[in-house]
Amino acid sequence: MENILEINNITKKFKTFELKNISFSLTQGSIMGLIGANGAGKTTIISSILNIQPIDSGNINLFGEKHNKLDLREKENIGVVYDENCLPDELNSWEINKVFKGIYINWNSDTFGSYLKRLDIPNNKKIKELSRGNKIKLNLAVAMSHGARLLILDEITSALDPIMRNEVLKIFMEFVQDERRSILLSSHITTDLEKIADYITFLDKGHIVFSEEKDLLMYNNIIIRCKNIEYEELDKNGVIASKKSESGVVALAKADLRYYCEEKGLVHEEPTIDEIMLLLSKEDK
Numbered sequence: 001m002e003n004i005l006e007i008n009n010i011t012k013k014f015k016t017f018e019l020k021n022i023s024f025s026l027t028q029g030s031i032m033g034l035i036g037a038n039g040a041g042k043t044t045i046i047s048s049i050l051n052i053q054p055i056d057s058g059n060i061n062l063f064g065e066k067h068n069k070l071d072l073r074e075k076e077n078i079g080v081v082y083d084e085n086c087l088p089d090e091l092n093s094w095e096i097n098k099v100f101k102g103i104y105i106n107w108n109s110d111t112f113g114s115y116l117k118r119l120d121i122p123n124n125k126k127i128k129e130l131s132r133g134n135k136i137k138l139n140l141a142v143a144m145s146h147g148a149r150l151l152i153l154d155e156i157t158s159a160l161d162p163i164m165r166n167e168v169l170k171i172f173m174e175f176v177q178d179e180r181r182s183i184l185l186s187s188h189i190t191t192d193l194e195k196i197a198d199y200i201t202f203l204d205k206g207h208i209v210f211s212e213e214k215d216l217l218m219y220n221n222i223i224i225r226c227k228n229i230e231y232e233e234l235d236k237n238g239v240i241a242s243k244k245s246e247s248g249v250v251a252l253a254k255a256d257l258r259y260y261c262e263e264k265g266l267v268h269e270e271p272t273i274d275e276i277m278l279l280l281s282k283e284d285k
């Protein structure tokens, strides 16, 4: 399958932070969740992809072309939403429609109108009068109405109530269904990613811990909860990371250890993305 986005070995250095040798790719028709603690570098990667932040080394390809060589028309293939409003405050949504009809070659007023309805966005209010969640939804409706093939969404779902979040997740899954479009989505709400992501890329302090197919991540690993003494007897070759406390040990382990756990009666279960993040961002093995 063709890659819509390829990031090859990029680095970017700030005074107190560095993106180190970041590589991952996003195939057509898929959703990738970009996860990591505050300050891990997610927004810096997004700014690098969009060429807002020049990278120090490495290269980025979008739709098979260098990311800094895209012309205006090709840039229309990208829809971007941040966790803040980027639209003019004084306009209402119908005025937004008029303005973007004149800017984007592939602007589709019907698509925009249907997203306004579906996302329950009031269309008679100026943007500055909308709630934070409605502002984000309006930015999202714009991003999905100009024929973009790649949506880049930086932490937008936390502003939405659970019912609307669910609707938005459905919209994302529909968006990629034609197998030509993809979504890169940074989010701290990992349960959303468990529902919709095909791939998870985990960043920790500027480097990639893993970039993997979500189903494989869940299938190939288990979480074991056991007493300290039981942990001592575990084959450590199968343990990827662990966290000890007075009440026992939580370990992320290769799924092969499932049989050992069953034999010994140890509690083991499918990991959550949160648990994987917690265990892998602490070097506590």
Ligand SMILES: Nc1ncnc2c1ncn2[C@@H]1O[C@H](COP(=O)(O)OP(=O)(O)OP(=O)(O)O)[C@@H](O)[C@H]1O
Residues within 6 Å of the ligand: 014, 015, 016, 017, 036, 037, 038, 039, 040, 041, 042, 043, 044, 045, 155
């Ligand atoms: N223009 C800049 N100049 C200097 N440092 C920067 C700049 N932009 C980002 N940083 C630093 O880079 C690091 C990564 O920031 P970034 O915003 O990419 O993290 P993040 O993973 O998106 O975090 P969050 O989840 O809080 O949004 C931070 O330490 C931040 O202070």
